[in-house]
Amino acid sequence: MNNKIKKYIPSRDIKTIKNHFIPQSYLHFFENKNGTIFVYDKKLNTVYTSTKKNIGFEKNIYNANDNFGKKSYEDFYTYSVDSIYSSTINKVIFYAKLNNLVEHPLSIGSLKQDLARILVNQVCRVPDMIYNMKDNYIETLNFIDRELNSSDELKKFSSVIKKYQDDLYYKDLMLSIVTNNDRIENFSTEILSKTWILFHNLSTRKFIISDNPVIRYNYRTKLLKNGIGRNDVFIGFPLTPNYYLAILPNEYLLGGITLEADKCFTIKDESLNTINFWNTLQIKNSTRFVYGNL
Numbered sequence: 001m002n003n004k005i006k007k008y009i010p011s012r013d014i015k016t017i018k019n020h021f022i023p024q025s026y027l028h029f030f031e032n033k034n035g036t037i038f039v040y041d042k043k044l045n046t047v048y049t050s051t052k053k054n055i056g057f058e059k060n061i062y063n064a065n066d067n068f069g070k071k072s073y074e075d076f077y078t079y080s081v082d083s084i085y086s087s088t089i090n091k092v093i094f095y096a097k098l099n100n101l102v103e104h105p106l107s108i109g110s111l112k113q114d115l116a117r118i119l120v121n122q123v124c125r126v127p128d129m130i131y132n133m134k135d136n137y138i139e140t141l142n143f144i145d146r147e148l149n150s151s152d153e154l155k156k157f158s159s160v161i162k163k164y165q166d167d168l169y170y171k172d173l174m175l176s177i178v179t180n181n182d183r184i185e186n187f188s189t190e191i192l193s194k195t196w197i198l199f200h201n202l203s204t205r206k207f208i209i210s211d212n213p214v215i216r217y218n219y220r221t222k223l224l225k226n227g228i229g230r231n232d233v234f235i236g237f238p239l240t241p242n243y244y245l246a247i248l249p250n251e252y253l254l255g256g257i258t259l260e261a262d263k264c265f266t267i268k269d270e271s272l273n274t275i276n277f278w279n280t281l282q283i284k285n286s287t288r289f290v291y292g293n294l
Contacts (some may be wrong), residue, residue, distance in 0.1 A: 007181065010175075011075050021061060021127065029089060030208075031293065037291050038292050055289065065169050092239060093243060106261075125178070128211075137173075187228060194250060198264040200267065202267065207241050212287050215281045217234045224284060225285070236281060238278070
């Protein structure tokens, strides 16, 4: 992991309106042989096939405004995250297949550091997270606006407050936070201190992903979308239909067994409960769409 990453400066050149918050290089691993991906739409309760170009995106999700005009955060993800997605997952698979020679495949080189950076960014780049704080943010602005309007001297600031209720100004605030490299490094360090294990799925049922693919499940409260730094949260991330990364609290007993960190564990049809557990959480964690290779 590069600890000396420079501060990201958003581009003033708006290059794209189709921002893939689920990278195409990641969706590629879930394609069928004919290049399509099965999609389940929870809202419409329908299943259909699509291509990686036509799923996992939202128009203008990374476009924002500030006092100087339009700006885009797309390049941050394109060059800082998406560029290492495919190569990192391929390395995991390569070392996992050398399981007889490499006892702890996840401990090789900077592999875990790269995965941690991918995970932290993937949690924060989806629309669900970007808009998660908007209601509280707007409520706070409305309160400030009311307070300012109570004073003739301060009424001039009311228009400034109203401006920041606009989506584009709000997104600038949120995206400047989630693309802050110090913050990303801090959260990466948090999850790197936990127990990492890899599942190699040789069963007849494959792992699935969604439009919100990183699971953060509190095993005490049974609730999703918890903080990744908590010591009572499972983090789950499907790398491919056949490989799944699970990050567990240290000393947690999975099925009454303490699993050795950084190892790859093979699971077959007798472990369908494990696969169903993670897939069910994936469906619940999704905002609307679930993707898979059946």
